Structure formats: structure tokens, C-alpha cells
Amino acid sequence: MNADAIIIGAGACGLMCAVQAGYLGKKVIVLEKNEKPGAKILISGGGRCNYTNQFASAEQFISANPHFIKSAFTQWTVEDTIGFFETYGITGKEKTLGQLFPDDKNAKDVVAVFTSICADFGQEIRCNADVKDIEILPEGFKISYEKNGKTIILKSEKLVIATGGLPIPKMGATDFALRFARKHELKIIETAPALVPLTITGKDEEWFAQLSGNSVFCEVSNNEISFEENILFTHWGLSGPAILQISSFWRRGETVNLNLLPHQNIVSLLDDERKNNGKTLLSTLLNRIYTKKFTDALGKFLPLNKPVAALTKSEIDLIEQTIHHFKVKPAGDKGYDKAEVMRGGIDTNEISSKTLESKKIPNLFFGGECLDVTGWLGGYNFQWAWASGFVIAQNI
Ligand SMILES: Cc1cc2nc3c(=O)[nH]c(=O)nc-3n(C[C@H](O)[C@H](O)[C@H](O)COP(=O)(O)OP(=O)(O)OC[C@H]3O[C@@H](n4cnc5c(N)ncnc54)[C@H](O)[C@@H]3O)c2cc1C
Structure with missing residues (x-):
């Protein structure tokens, strides 16, 4: 056996797992396809890495089994993440909505924490190591990877698959975990891009092109859920x-x-204005709320040049509908090239929630984004990656 465990993937989960295994005196080898570890950590949060969220709980995750992550989140909490990084000189600063970023440091420093602890413990991270195959042996696993055109074989009793999800293939994302799962008949919850911009196409939506570059604070909702934050209009659709x-x-x-206009009522604003100065044009009133460019674009729907006192009941209804219930039917999304995470993944029913070990294949562990655990935007996905890496380390 080459190590106590082999970890495939030096991303957020694999790196945390290697470090935590080091604290426990276990020797691991991490195999990473990319030239360097932590590619997604490096680009996360615009290079600043939103490494956790103060309010992270099971509530901010999508999974066919919403209870699955509770055990891992009890074993490794947000306070543990904060404390871990503080120990290595990274203090968190809240940007908004509980999102923690390194105060005077950035994503590179986050990756450096892991690589330096791995070096201290002698945990080996082998880069440019593209794992091609796993064979299940009676005594463990035989892992074949390619490096510089050569096939290299390793063996270990325990194996961790932390190869992430499908987003950003050009950064090394692979379907390795999903392919392995299919081959071994582990159920997969249908996957799709998530935390991804939405596209608008068709003639009616040329309106969006005029709005390109505008950012508006909105409440965005569907039948299931609503979020209040900025949205960004682009020439192809909606982001933010x-x-x-x-x-x-x-x-x-x-x-x-x-x-x-989530925090005010446009009809009340119109009523007030009618009482104060009925001659105010609708455009003037809207310009107090939005940029001129945005107000002008609303002119496609609304009688901007009418004084508020002259608005008819049906025009007021139209204004209310447009401002508070603006409906868009996206044509699609920008796909895995632009998605931050993957929805779906290996069904959590295949995995022990306490140890993250496969129920069907003993000594095999899965963590991070390859599982059907998808966090909201805001540091939740890293919290899951760190927590799952920690839990696996306790059990390998
Ligand atoms: C642009 C962007 C910004 C993001 N910003 C944030 C943020 O600020 N906060 C947040 O919480 N989340 C953020 N995320 C999401 C977060 O990056 C992921 O949820 C997290 O990295 C998942 O961790 P992981 O360890 O499961 O997978 P990854 O971090 O993706 O690591 C998997 C690793 O496995 C390697 N690998 C894959 N296949 C093989 C193979 N066959 N052999 C060897 N190695 C292999 C990959 O190269 C990769 O390095 C962002 C994502 C993107 C794309």
C-alpha cells in the first residue's frame, strides 16, 4: 500500500481532507489533474474566495435529502472554518449577508494554507496526475493515473473521490465521479448547471439589450423561493x-x-406624489428610484411622459404589474462554462451521512461537489467542501 488513503482531487474538499488526515497522523497521497492544486479556490469570489458563510446551515442547500449534510455540519461547523483559517493568519470580513472573505488576504493565501500544512505533514500532492481508472480489489483499491504520458499505479486500502462537479471544464472539471458512480450502479440525481446566468432570446426581449450593464436591486422569485439582491442586465440576458x-x-x-422595487410600493408612491405635485411626470418619479437608462427602458411598457395625476386606473395597474411583477421567461442558462456549481450529483442515499463512506463499496468515500449537495451563492459551497473533507479525514 502506498499510503493510508489516496485522495483524488486537490480541490477544496480534497485539500481539507489531506490536512485533517495529517493532524491525525495519517499519510495520504493527493492526485490532481491540474498543474496546481485548488484551481477553483483561486478563482472563487473573483479571486478573493468567499470561504464560508456565518449563517450556513442545511437550509441553504439543495439536495434530494435535505437532512443529509446535518451530521457533517455538526462535526465541522462554520466556527471551525473561521477558527481554522484564523490559526493560519486569515481573518474573515463579512461582505454582505454573512459572506466571509479573507480580510487583507486573497484566494491564493487560502490555497497556500493547505499546501503549506500538507508540506509540514509530508502529505504528497501529485499534480498533472489524471486519474483514469479505479479497480476495486479485495484488500483495497488500485488507482491508475497518467502523468507525462506514463501510466502509474498506486494502491491503498482507503480511497477518497473529491473530484468536484462539472462546471468550468477548462479548469479541469471532469465527470470522473459521475462516471465511476454509473459504472458501479450508484444512483445519480440528475445534474444541471446551477448558480448560473440565465439567457433571454427572441424579439420581445430585445428590451434587455437596451438595459445591458444596468444593475438593479430586486426581489427575484419563482413558485418555490425568493431572493433579494442585485440583478444585472446583459445583452444576452440576466446575471447578478x-x-x-x-x-x-x-x-x-x-x-x-x-x-x-421590493421595499416600497409603487402605487403608494404614486398616490403620495399625486397629493404633493400631480404634475410630476412618471419619468421624474421613476428617475428618483432608478438610473435614467433604466427608466428610459421602462418606457417600452409605461407612459413615462404622463403627469402622475393624469394616470388612469388601468395605467396604474400596468405600472404596478411592471414594477412589482415583471415576468421573464428565460430561454436557458449559460451552461457549465459559466456555472459556479453543479446541481444534483451522486445520490446521498448511497453514502453514510456520518462518515461519507459509500454504503455499497466499503472504504470508499465521496465529498464535496460530486455529491447531490448544492449550496446557495455566498460561501455555502466551500463550507460543505471543508466539512465533508474534515469528516472523511476522521474516517479514513
Ligand atoms: C467561478 C467560481 C467561483 C466560485 N466562488 C465560490 C465562492 O466564492 N464561495 C463558495 O463557497 N463557492 C464558490 N464556488 C464553488 C466552489 O468552488 C466549489 O463548490 C468547490 O470548489 C467544490 O469543491 P470540491 O473539492 O468538491 O471540487 P473542486 O474544488 O472542483 O476540486 C476538484 C478537483 O478534482 C480534480 N479532478 C477532477 N477529475 C480528476 C481526475 N480524473 N484526476 C485527478 N484530479 C481530478 C479537479 O482538477 C479539481 O482540482 C465557485 C465556483 C466557481 C466555478
């Missing part, structure tokens, strides 16, 4: 945090509702 959030809950053909 609130859209990324709803995208994880959106299904093709569904309509999304945009409340363009």
Missing part, C-alpha cells in the same frame, strides 16, 4: 447574485418574477 441564486431553483420553461 439574485439571478444566480434563483437559477439553482429554475427549470426550463418556468417564468421568473422580478420585483423591481
Whole structure:
């Protein structure tokens, strides 16, 4: 045997697993397809890495089994994440909504924490190591990987698959875990891009092109859930945090509702203005709320040049509908090239929630994004990756 365990994937989960195994005196070898470890950590949060969320709980995750992550989140808490990084000189600063980023450091420093602890413990991270095959032996696993055109074989009693999800193939994302699961008849919950911009196509939506570059604070909702954050209009559709959030809950053909003024009521604003100065043009009133460009674009729907006192009941209804119930029917999403995470993955019913070991294949562990555990935007996905890496380390 080459090590106590082999970990496939030096991403957030695999690196945390290697480090935690080191604390427990276990020797692991991490195999990573990319030239360097932690590729997604490096690009996360715009290079600043939103490494956890102060409010993370099972509530902010999508999974066919919403209870699955509770055990891991009890074993490794948000406080554990904060404390771990503080020990290595990274203190968190809340940006918004509980999202923690390194205060005066960035994503590179987050990766450096892991690589330096691995070096201290002698945990080996082998890069440019593309794992091609796993053979299940009576005494453990035989792992074949390719490095510089050569096939290399390793053996270990315990194996960790932490190869992540499908987003951003050009950064090394593979379907390795899903292929393995299919081959061994582990159930998979249907996968799709999540935390992904939504596209709008067709003539009616040329309106969106005019709005390109505008960012508006909105409440975005569907029949299931709502999020309040900014949305960004682009020439091809909609992006921004609130859209990324709803995208994880959106299904093709569904309509999304945009409340363009979530904290005020446009009808009350119109009533007040009518009492104060009925001559105010609708455009003037809207310009107090939105940018001129955005107000002008609303002119496609609304009688902007009418004084508020002259608005008819049906025009007021139209204004209310447009501002508070603006409906868009996305044509699709920007796919795995632009998604931050994958929805779905290996069915958590195949895995012990306490140890993250496969129920069917003993001594095989799965963690991170390859499982059917998808967090909201805001540091939740890393919290899951760290927690699952920790739990696996206790059990290998
Ligand atoms: C642009 C972007 C920004 C993001 N920002 C944030 C953020 O700020 N906060 C947050 O919480 N989440 C963020 N995420 C999500 C977060 O990056 C992932 O949820 C997290 O990295 C998943 O961890 P993981 O260890 O499961 O997978 P990864 O971190 O993806 O690691 C998997 C590793 O396995 C390797 N691998 C795959 N196949 C093989 C193979 N066959 N052989 C060897 N190695 C292999 C890959 O190269 C990769 O390095 C972001 C994602 C993206 C794409």
C-alpha cells in the first residue's frame, strides 16, 4: 500500500481532507489533474474566495435529502472554518449577508494554507496526475493515473473521490465521479448547471439589450423561493447574485418574477406624489428610484411622459404589474462554462451521512461537489467542501 488513503482531487474538499488526515497522523497521497492544486479556490469570489458563510446551515442547500449534510455540519461547523483559517493568519470580513472573505488576504493565501500544512505533514500532492481508472480489489483499491504520458499505479486500502462537479471544464472539471458512480450502479440525481446566468432570446426581449450593464436591486422569485439582491442586465440576458441564486431553483420553461422595487410600493408612491405635485411626470418619479437608462427602458411598457395625476386606473395597474411583477421567461442558462456549481450529483442515499463512506463499496468515500449537495451563492459551497473533507479525514 502506498499510503493510508489516496485522495483524488486537490480541490477544496480534497485539500481539507489531506490536512485533517495529517493532524491525525495519517499519510495520504493527493492526485490532481491540474498543474496546481485548488484551481477553483483561486478563482472563487473573483479571486478573493468567499470561504464560508456565518449563517450556513442545511437550509441553504439543495439536495434530494435535505437532512443529509446535518451530521457533517455538526462535526465541522462554520466556527471551525473561521477558527481554522484564523490559526493560519486569515481573518474573515463579512461582505454582505454573512459572506466571509479573507480580510487583507486573497484566494491564493487560502490555497497556500493547505499546501503549506500538507508540506509540514509530508502529505504528497501529485499534480498533472489524471486519474483514469479505479479497480476495486479485495484488500483495497488500485488507482491508475497518467502523468507525462506514463501510466502509474498506486494502491491503498482507503480511497477518497473529491473530484468536484462539472462546471468550468477548462479548469479541469471532469465527470470522473459521475462516471465511476454509473459504472458501479450508484444512483445519480440528475445534474444541471446551477448558480448560473440565465439567457433571454427572441424579439420581445430585445428590451434587455437596451438595459445591458444596468444593475438593479430586486426581489427575484419563482413558485418555490425568493431572493433579494442585485440583478444585472446583459445583452444576452440576466446575471447578478439574485439571478444566480434563483437559477439553482429554475427549470426550463418556468417564468421568473422580478420585483423591481421590493421595499416600497409603487402605487403608494404614486398616490403620495399625486397629493404633493400631480404634475410630476412618471419619468421624474421613476428617475428618483432608478438610473435614467433604466427608466428610459421602462418606457417600452409605461407612459413615462404622463403627469402622475393624469394616470388612469388601468395605467396604474400596468405600472404596478411592471414594477412589482415583471415576468421573464428565460430561454436557458449559460451552461457549465459559466456555472459556479453543479446541481444534483451522486445520490446521498448511497453514502453514510456520518462518515461519507459509500454504503455499497466499503472504504470508499465521496465529498464535496460530486455529491447531490448544492449550496446557495455566498460561501455555502466551500463550507460543505471543508466539512465533508474534515469528516472523511476522521474516517479514513
Ligand atoms: C467561478 C467560481 C467561483 C466560485 N466562488 C465560490 C465562492 O466564492 N464561495 C463558495 O463557497 N463557492 C464558490 N464556488 C464553488 C466552489 O468552488 C466549489 O463548490 C468547490 O470548489 C467544490 O469543491 P470540491 O473539492 O468538491 O471540487 P473542486 O474544488 O472542483 O476540486 C476538484 C478537483 O478534482 C480534480 N479532478 C477532477 N477529475 C480528476 C481526475 N480524473 N484526476 C485527478 N484530479 C481530478 C479537479 O482538477 C479539481 O482540482 C465557485 C465556483 C466557481 C466555478
